[in-house]
Amino acid sequence: MATGVYISKFLAIAIVVLTVSSIGGIITMIIVYENERIKTQPTAPPTTNSTTPYPAGPPPNMRLPGNLIPESYDIVLQPHLYIVMNNTTNQSLVFTGNSTVYFRCVENTKTIVLHSKEQNVTAVKVTDLDKEKIIKVDNTILYSNESNFLEIVLDSVLVKDGNYSLFTAFEGELLDDLAGFYMSSYKKGFIATSQMQPTDARKVFPCFDEPAMKATFRVSLIHRPGTTALANGKVIGTTLEVIDGETWEVTRFQTTKKMSTYLLAFTVSDFHSIGSTHERVDIKTYARPEAIKAGQAKYAASITGNILAFYESTFSTDAYFISTLDQIALPDFSAGAMENWGLVTYRETALLYEEGVSSTSNKEWIATVIAHELAHQWFGNLVTMKWWNDLWLNEGFATYISYMGVDHIEPTWNIKDLIVLNDIQTVFQVDSLASSHPLSSKEDDVQTSSDITQLFDSITYSKGAAVLRMLADYLDERVFLNGLRKYLQAFQYSNTVHKDLWEYLQEAVDEDSSHIKVAEVMDTWTKQMGYPVITINTTNGAVSQEHFLQNQTSDYDFEWHVPIRVMKEGEPIKIATLDKKVLMPDFLSEDGKWVLANINCMGYFRVNYDPVNWDRLLSQLEMNIHEIPIINRGQLIDDAFNLARAKHINVTLALRTTKYLWNDTEYIPWESALRNLDYFILMFDRSEVYGPMQAYLRKQVGGLYQHFENFTMFSTVPEQYNQINAISVACSNDIPECQEMARMLFDNWMTNKTSNRIHPNLKATIYCQAIAAGGEKEWEFAWGKFENATTATEKDKLRYALSCTRKIWLLNRYLEYTLNPDKIRKMDAVSTISYIARNVAGQAIAWNFVRANWNYIKGIMSLGNLIDGVTQRFSTDFELEELWQFLTDHDVEELHLAIRALEQATERTEANIKWVKENKQTVLEWFKNESRREQLN
Ligand SMILES: *[C@@H]1O[C@H](CO)[C@@H](O)[C@H](O)[C@H]1NC(C)=O
Ligand SMILES: *[C@@H]1O[C@H](CO)[C@@H](O)[C@H](O)[C@H]1NC(C)=O
Ligand SMILES: *[C@@H]1O[C@H](CO)[C@@H](O)[C@H](O)[C@H]1NC(C)=O
Numbered sequence: 011m012a013t014g015v016y017i018s019k020f021l022a023i024a025i026v027v028l029t030v031s032s033i034g035g036i037i038t039m040i041i042v043y044e045n046e047r048i049k050t051q052p053t054a055p056p057t058t059n060s061t062t063p064y065p066a067g068p069p070p071n072m073r074l075p076g077n078l079i080p081e082s083y084d085i086v087l088q089p090h091l092y093i094v095m096n097n098t099t100n101q102s103l104v105f106t107g108n109s110t111v112y113f114r115c116v117e118n119t120k121t122i123v124l125h126s127k128e129q130n131v132t133a134v135k136v137t138d139l140d141k142e143k144i145i146k147v148d149n150t151i152l153y154s155n156e157s158n159f160l161e162i163v164l165d166s167v168l169v170k171d172g173n174y175s176l177f178t179a180f181e182g183e184l185l186d187d188l189a190g191f192y193m194s195s196y197k198k199g200f201i202a203t204s205q206m207q208p209t210d211a212r213k214v215f216p217c218f219d220e221p222a223m224k225a226t227f228r229v230s231l232i233h234r235p236g237t238t239a240l241a242n243g244k245v246i247g248t249t250l251e252v253i254d255g256e257t258w259e260v261t262r263f264q265t266t267k268k269m270s271t272y273l274l275a276f277t278v279s280d281f282h283s284i285g286s287t288h289e290r291v292d293i294k295t296y297a298r299p300e301a302i303k304a305g306q307a308k309y310a311a312s313i314t315g316n317i318l319a320f321y322e323s324t325f326s327t328d329a330y331f332i333s334t335l336d337q338i339a340l341p342d343f344s345a346g347a348m349e350n351w352g353l354v355t356y357r358e359t360a361l362l363y364e365e366g367v368s369s370t371s372n373k374e375w376i377a378t379v380i381a382h383e384l385a386h387q388w389f390g391n392l393v394t395m396k397w398w399n400d401l402w403l404n405e406g407f408a409t410y411i412s413y414m415g416v417d418h419i420e421p422t423w424n425i426k427d428l429i430v431l432n433d434i435q436t437v438f439q440v441d442s443l444a445s446s447h448p449l450s451s452k453e454d455d456v457q458t459s460s461d462i463t464q465l466f467d468s469i470t471y472s473k474g475a476a477v478l479r480m481l482a483d484y485l486d487e488r489v490f491l492n493g494l495r496k497y498l499q500a501f502q503y504s505n506t507v508h509k510d511l512w513e514y515l516q517e518a519v520d521e522d523s524s525h526i527k528v529a530e531v532m533d534t535w536t537k538q539m540g541y542p543v544i545t546i547n548t549t550n551g552a553v554s555q556e557h558f559l560q561n562q563t564s565d566y567d568f569e570w571h572v573p574i575r576v577m578k579e580g581e582p583i584k585i586a587t588l589d590k591k592v593l594m595p596d597f598l599s600e601d602g603k604w605v606l607a608n609i610n611c612m613g614y615f616r617v618n619y620d621p622v623n624w625d626r627l628l629s630q631l632e633m634n635i636h637e638i639p640i641i642n643r644g645q646l647i648d649d650a651f652n653l654a655r656a657k658h659i660n661v662t663l664a665l666r667t668t669k670y671l672w673n674d675t676e677y678i679p680w681e682s683a684l685r686n687l688d689y690f691i692l693m694f695d696r697s698e699v700y701g702p703m704q705a706y707l708r709k710q711v712g713g714l715y716q717h718f719e720n721f722t723m724f725s726t727v728p729e730q731y732n733q734i735n736a737i738s739v740a741c742s743n744d745i746p747e748c749q750e751m752a753r754m755l756f757d758n759w760m761t762n763k764t765s766n767r768i769h770p771n772l773k774a775t776i777y778c779q780a781i782a783a784g785g786e787k788e789w790e791f792a793w794g795k796f797e798n799a800t801t802a803t804e805k806d807k808l809r810y811a812l813s814c815t816r817k818i819w820l821l822n823r824y825l826e827y828t829l830n831p832d833k834i835r836k837m838d839a840v841s842t843i844s845y846i847a848r849n850v851a852g853q854a855i856a857w858n859f860v861r862a863n864w865n866y867i868k869g870i871m872s873l874g875n876l877i878d879g880v881t882q883r884f885s886t887d888f889e890l891e892e893l894w895q896f897l898t899d900h901d902v903e904e905l906h907l908a909i910r911a912l913e914q915a916t917e918r919t920e921a922n923i924k925w926v927k928e929n930k931q932t933v934l935e936w937f938k939n940e941s942r943r944e945q946l947n
């Protein structure tokens with residue numbers, strides 16, 4: 011969606027931001043959802059005069075009246091853009107075209123209302139197909155408000171059950187706005203490409219631009235000779251034609267299946283492609299010719315056919331429904347990817363993998379995005395939500411199913427477990443704030459493009475996936491998939507609301523003679539915001555639920571229908587269900603044994619226990635970690651820290667959940683702990699708490715570091731992520747062997763000059779640690795490498811690592827560089843300053859720098875992210891006063907876009923001050939005790 015940053019499609023496109031804690035400590039992945047803000051104020055369209063015999067004028071809301079149903083379109087588009095320029099051509103950004111839409115009338119009317127936006131409609135012709143005569147057009151009105159309505163007022167009435175056509179000719183401009191039909195430039199040339207979702211097909215040609223207005227599309231693209239045109243279907247012919255004295259190539263595409271307008275796609279480029287193996291479907295992966303030549307599309311091509319075949323067998327709606335599938339890597343695409351039917355578009359980093367340069371997590375991202383977009387070919391493209399309020403049916407499914415797709419092709423990754431970190435723990439945060447919202451919105455509450463755009467958020471993607479995962483587990487995956495096949499079969503080429511899904515899943519449940527009432531269960535999860543904390547008293551088996559909020563008590567008496575997988579020490583897992591507060595034998599501890607609920611975090615809720623049971627679980631972890639499943643080891647930690655934040659338990663209990671980690675090498679528990687401890691580091695790394703905290707972390711990470719040490723020294727990677735955690739925690743907490751190792755690997759690179767043998771997975775961490783431990787020489791070397799690096803990922807890793815130095819004067823100079831676009835590109839300035847502020851040595855100087863250069867900065871940088879970045883650590887009265895001072899020193903006009911961010915920063919600082927006041931002494935004592943114990947050992 012849109013301007014600048016297109017949101018969504020994938021993971022609302024998750025931008026993975028590397029942040030460094032204190033001196034380059036813990037690397038956390040944060041998913042940032044960037045929302046487009048559409049500036050236009052909605053203006054109410056004139057209301058219908060109820061006394062006129064036929065509805066006239068646009069509808070009273072922002073929705074199409076539904077009196078005309080499109081059946082098919084013929085579209086001709088001609089982008090005048092030159093794909094390859096030479097010094098005699100003048101670039102042209104115009105596109106022209108025409109379209110005929112054939113439609114049926116279901117209710118008498120004298121006006122045709124459809125969508126058109128930011129284009130000039132130059133001809134309009136309406137034909138009565140039954141009587142074979144032209145209908146006179148009295149007037150055409152384009153509404154400039156958010157409705158984007160094009161109203162065509164007719165001289166005579168269109169009658170119910172009549173068949174008509176509307177021809178329009180139009181012209182528009184290919185801007186670099188990433189919306190509709192747009193252009194993008196890169197080093198070697200230009201491309202024309204498109205992004206329609208959610209509401210920009212109307213920017214390309216006048217159309218009934220709502221997802222339920224499905225039709226077939228017959229497309230022709232007229233483009234410069236020698237360039238490659240792609241659209242949703244197979245090419246059925248190309249010819250050369252002379253138009254206005256110039257030679258053009260005309261590419262005609264096979265008529266599409268019945269589909270929504272937001273899934274159309276067109277590209278014209280000089281890209282090359284490679285094929286994939288698949289029994290029936292012709293799969294091609296396109297990218298810049300140099301990228302194809304360098305083999306960067308090979309990995310994507312190698313997995314696409316397999317994932318497609320896997321989905322075909324899983325969903326068996328007579329296989330994939332079209333005969334071609336193209337995917338293309340775009341140099342300039344601010345979404346992650348977009349699932350256009352038969353022509354999937356990606357950002358380069360979501361499709362191109364360079365052996366030896368890209369890291370394992372780059373590869374995992376590529377597999378995940380491809381699996382997500384291919385899942386949409388069924389969930390979204392074949393069966394589509396009726397209206398955007400049910401967007402989670404698209405995005406929740408694609409997110410959930412993508413884990414199945416990736417697991418199928420890369421079974422060794424255990425990717426299915428990672429949904430707990432990537433989606434569930436992440437959205438738990440957002441969904442525990444009072445500002446959250448339910449998964450399902452009311453249809454009437456979603457009308458304008460900005461209403462729609464805002465739905466592309468983590469609730470829709472991650473909570474959608476989490477509740478589907480819970481449901482699949484509750485019903486049994488076999489029954490769940492059976493229901494899905496029925497649902498896909500019943501609604502193929504049409505649209506659904508969420509009730510349709512419940513109905514078909516219910517059918518599968520009934521066939522299986524189960525008694526679960528799907529709609530009743532799921533309504534509690536989709537119609538209420540937030541989620542419950544389940545409180546279990548194992549001394550009497552009492553179980554209750556309550557709406558979990560981070561910062562306050564709930565004003566609602568929400569109740570959820572909660573399926574709970576529960577396990578007692580030494581016994582198998584059972585499923586219990588909870589509606590109200592009850593006593594349940596399944597949750598009663600016998601013979602002093604522990605009870606563990608929410609096995610593998612299958613349920614979308616947190617769990618709290620009576621103190622005795624917490625103690626028993628923690629003792630179990632000390633004795634034998636393998637009795638507790640890996641995911642639960644992570645979840646116990648994440649639940650405990652969040653329960654403590656919300657004051658359900660003491661902060662010391664939360665800290666105690668990390669004590670057993672010295673003996674655990676698994677990624678999920680470690681990552682869960684580090685994400686939560688990150689807040690402690692920010693709050694305390696300038697205080698006397700930090701010394702004992704570091705001593706504690708050294709003790710905890712020692713075993714983990716040794717576990718990976720030999721691999722690290724020889725730059726190999728036995729496992730995906732925890733090696734990175736081991737190095738960053740060990741080095742940033744001053745374990746000498748670690749710092750020595752980082753220096754040595756970096757030194758080898760410096761002295762060897764030519765080749766860098768540090769494994770791609772470890773580069774960011776090793777560079778950062780070496781620069782933190784080193785001085786000017788290391789910094790200058792890295793700066794030189796940064797200036798000369800040719801791959802974007804390598805440049806990003808170095809840019810981050812340069813912020814890790816502890817030398818104030820180097821940090822100051824680095825800050826100055828952010829004002830010079832020849833040194834740090836403008837788009838990277840904010841994240842560079844934020845990296846520096848993350849470094850405890852850079853915190854104060856970054857904040858001073860921002861204030862001192864405010865007049866320059868405010869013109870060029872994204873102020874919200876900048877303020878957020880430089881004030882993260884704020885937790886003292888002095889810092890709060892500085893924020894207030896800053897607010898009073900500048901008038902509102904001048905602060906402009908930063909005002910909201912400054913207010914949020916003030917609020918966060920106040921909350922931090924309170925938290926530090928309440929917890930500092932306790933936390934200090936705890937770390938002191940634990941580190942004293944280290945000396946005794
Ligand atoms: C509505 O229609 C009636 C009858 O045609 C007419 O008298 C009246 O002026 C119209 N009102 C508006 C607001 O156009
Ligand atoms: C430059 O491009 C134009 C249009 O594509 C072409 O007609 C012309 O021959 C080209 N000139 C050179 C020198 O390549
Ligand atoms: C334009 O093209 C001519 C002939 O190919 C070449 O000699 C000249 O350097 C080019 N000029 C520029 C500015 O690229």
Ligand SMILES: *[C@@H]1O[C@H](CO)[C@@H](O)[C@H](O)[C@H]1NC(C)=O
Pocket residue numbers: 086107108177232
């Ligand atoms: C649509 O545009 C194409 C290309 O300019 C042209 O050949 C065709 O005749 C136009 N269609 C109509 C119905 O005017």
Ligand SMILES: *[C@@H]1O[C@H](CO)[C@@H](O)[C@H](O)[C@H]1NC(C)=O
Pocket residue numbers: 128129130181182183
């Ligand atoms: C639309 O028409 C106006 C007025 O003729 C013109 O200024 C503008 O450039 C046109 N826009 C496009 C996209 O062709």
Ligand SMILES: *[C@@H]1O[C@H](CO)[C@@H](O)[C@H](O)[C@H]1NC(C)=O
Pocket residue numbers: 547548549550619620621
């Ligand atoms: C658990 O139940 C027992 C027995 O009813 C009660 O004495 C105890 O206070 C309860 N514990 C908590 C934490 O509510």
Ligand SMILES: [Zn+2]
Pocket residue numbers: 018019020021349382386404405408
């Ligand atoms: Zn998606």
